[in-house]
Amino acid sequence: MAGAVIENLSNQKLSYILGILFLVQIAFFLVGAWLAPKPTSSMEFLFRSCIDANVTGRNWVDHQNCHEIELAEHKPLSYDLREIVFMTQMPHKRDNQQLRYHPSFQFLLGVMQPEIRSTAAFKYVRGSKLRLEVRMGARSGGDEKWRDWIEADVVRELDCHFPWGHESGDMRCEALDFFEIGYVPFPFYVMNIRIPIDREGCARDPKNTANCDVGELVGLIMVVIHQNGGFTMVWAWMKTIVVPFLFLTVRWYWDRVQSLARPPLLLEKAIFALGVSTTVLDLPIEWLPLWFERVPFMLLLGDLRQGLFYAVLCSFWLIFAGEHLIDDPTRNNLKSYWRNLSLVGSAGVALLVYDMCERGMQLSDPFYSIWSSSTGTKLAYLSIYLATLFTVIYFSFLFYKIWMVWKLIKQKRSNQYYQNNESRRLKVEAIIFRFKFLMLFTLLCAFLTILSYAMKQHGEAQLHDDEPQESLLTNSTSAFFTGTFGMWNIYVFLLLSMYAPSHKQYAGAQHLMDETEKPNCTFAPSHKQYAGAPVNPKIASQRLNPNIVEITGESVNLAADDTTFP
CATH class of the missing domain: 1.20.1070 (Rhopdopsin 7-helix transmembrane proteins)
Structure with a gap:
């Protein structure tokens, strides 16, 4: 250049x-x-196990109306266990102060960690599928009621294994990628999850029916990651x-x-x-x-x-x-x-x-x-x-x-x-x-x-x-x-x-020329002493120094300060 x-x-x-x-x-x-x-920062949320008599799932269950139960002691109220709702609210309280999400957090990424126990009555089969009916609600700072925001049926494949030396009991399950939201428009969120069991499908084809061979679900833990404001x-x-x-x-x-x-x-x-x-x-x-x-x-x-x-x-x-x-x-x-x-x-x-x-x-x-x-x-x-x-x-x-x-x-x-x-x-x-x-x-x-x-x-x-x-x-x-x-x-x-073109058009060395190059040369007289004077090609060729040439298209101009003419 x-x-x-x-x-x-x-x-x-x-x-x-x-x-x-x-x-x-x-x-x-x-x-x-x-x-x-x-x-980024992360928060860990433990889902509470609640009972919702309205099995249609249109009521919001939050911290105020959650009737918490122990899953191991619960007696089913419905054929598919739809009355059980796993609930959590985001974000947490800290020092008795309710934290708030902010739009500057940019995104929310949730990773689910299920807690599974394998027993004789509820046996876990590797590769079984967990189906979650998810409702996610949101509200602004001045709202009292939750508004519907996102609903989804989520199916994830479980990958659990027993700790070393154990063949039954609590299992360690790999984390499940749960959700990723590319913006944070509300300060508060609530999540309701139901895990219904299709008993007829489980009896007919347990391998291809979700929630059949997942073992005994003890609880759900979710880690939510967001960018720091x-x-x-x-x-x-x-x-x-x-x-x-x-x-x-x-x-x-x-x-x-x-x-x-x-x-x-x-x-x-x-x-x-x-x-x-x-x-x-x-x-x-x-x-x-x-x-x-x-x-x-x-x-x-x-x-x-x-x-x-x-x-x-x-x-x-x-x-x-x-x-x-x-x-x-x-x-x-x-x-x-x-x-x-x-x-x-x-x-x-x-x-x-x-x-x-x-x-x-x-x-x-x-x-x-x-x-x-x-x-x-x-x-x-x-x-x-x-x-x-x-x-x-x-x-x-x-x-x-x-x-x-x-x-x-x-x-x-x-x-x-x-x-x-x-x-x-x-x-x-x-x-x-x-x-x-x-x-x-x-x-x-x-x-x-x-x-x-x-x-x-x-x-x-x-x-x-x-x-x-x-x-x-x-x-x-x-x-x-x-x-x-x-x-x-x-x-x-x-x-x-x-690398911008310089306004000093004829200053300095411009190219490291190969010794074999023989360009067509023209000569520019010095603008200081001989502006407008005719150039003698014979004399100029005798004074030509290939060190100071500048290739411009098909011609070669000599720097004015490096060449003098009689």
């Missing part, structure tokens, strides 16, 4: 810019470490402050590219696409739940934005390294990168399938989960692991491409191409040093991006595991996430500002 700012900026100005950006990067880490709480506000304000600066930088960069007398190069288009995708990622949509009551698409929209940014960023890195292989004849042609970009596309498709199966279906049914069956769980893990494998392969390939560029630069420096002009040699050495610094920053950014992606995917898988409270997303990782977010924006800002 001839005439880029990175090649013409003075060392002093570049040092100031890098110093400021380094302080900004530290600030991003400190915001996560000092101001932001941990990303403090983290959401820090995240939203951070994006609100960053996005105007990045938007103006992207616009300034593209205006400079379009002002050139040639079409934009592939690398310039790639940098612009990266700037646009980062701006989309920075849009503070976290404010939407605070302004609008119904925004169930927040999780899906967030995943799509993140996926778009990852795809563009990874594609850019391949193009960035490839376009700096200056001896490669396939440069400036997107088709020549199809093998490289197919790896990025494969990982993106794997994640897109997972998001459409999980987040897409949850828009209409929050109790749907790809993790609800053994087959779905295997597909979910397969999708995540494939995407992770493609990511590791991608990083290895990117490292190889950057190593090739590094090796090529070393070869260019080893010859005597620039040694006969001391000022020119120092200029070229400075350009090479700056490019190497940018390449090292690219590798660091790639490593932290992949690490952040792996932590997010692994943490999300842990949320659907037996111990969701131990997930990486529920621990204190705020500083890492805010620091990585800041690094992405700093990296993109640095690319936009450093």
Whole structure:
């Protein structure tokens, strides 16, 4: 890219810019470490066993009207046990104060932990299905009555086993992925669950009838995870402050590219696409739940934005390294990168399938989960692991491409191409040093991006595991996430500002030319002493120094300060 700012900026100005950006990067880490709480928190709820004489299930059972019973001592009042209602209210009270959910919590994710006992009368059979009739109600702060919100029939496959050395009694069951709601519009919620038994179906086909061979149900425990409101506000304000600066930088960069007398190069288009995708990622949509009551698409929209940014960023890195292989004849042609970009596309498709199966279906049914069956769980893990494998392969390939560029630069420096002009040699050495610094920053950014992606995917898988409270997303990782977010924006800002066309059109060395290149040369006289004077081609050719040429289309212009004419 001839005439880029990175090649013409003075060392002093570049040092100031890098110093400021380094302080900004530290600030991003400190915001996560000092101001932001941990990303998510969890609450554990124990369902109470209540009796509801109205077996139609249209009455709400809450803490005030729950007639609690002991399941082991209960005598059935109906043929299918529909009078038993498992009830819980969310959130808890703490220190005699009723807690409230807030729209800034962004989402609610529930994981169910059934307590099963296997006896001679109620025997558990591996792979049996548990069917739950779920009603979820909500109310605002000033409401006295619960309003109907969500109703669903939930079927989950039980996976229980006896503790070591036992053959009967209490069993340990794997956690069941229960629900995920992508917005929190109400402060209070109540959940009523009935587990009816179809006795005729159990007698006829117990294997394919739910609630038959599930053993004796002792109780239900649910862990509900939500994003911390403090983290959401820090995240939203951070994006609100960053996005105007990045938007103006992207616009300034593209205006400079379009002002050139040639079409934009592939690398310039790639940098612009990266700037646009980062701006989309920075849009503070976290404010939407605070302004609008119904925004169930927040999780899906967030995943799509993140996926778009990852795809563009990874594609850019391949193009960035490839376009700096200056001896490669396939440069400036997107088709020549199809093998490289197919790896990025494969990982993106794997994640897109997972998001459409999980987040897409949850828009209409929050109790749907790809993790609800053994087959779905295997597909979910397969999708995540494939995407992770493609990511590791991608990083290895990117490292190889950057190593090739590094090796090529070393070869260019080893010859005597620039040694006969001391000022020119120092200029070229400075350009090479700056490019190497940018390449090292690219590798660091790639490593932290992949690490952040792996932590997010692994943490999300842990949320659907037996111990969701131990997930990486529920621990204190705020500083890492805010620091990585800041690094992405700093990296993109640095690319936009450093690779923008410079207004100093004829300053500095522009290309490390191959010794075998023989371009068609024209000569620009000095604007200081000989503006408008005719040029003698013979004299000019004798003074031609290939160290100071700038390729512009089919011609080569000499820097005015490096060439004198008689």
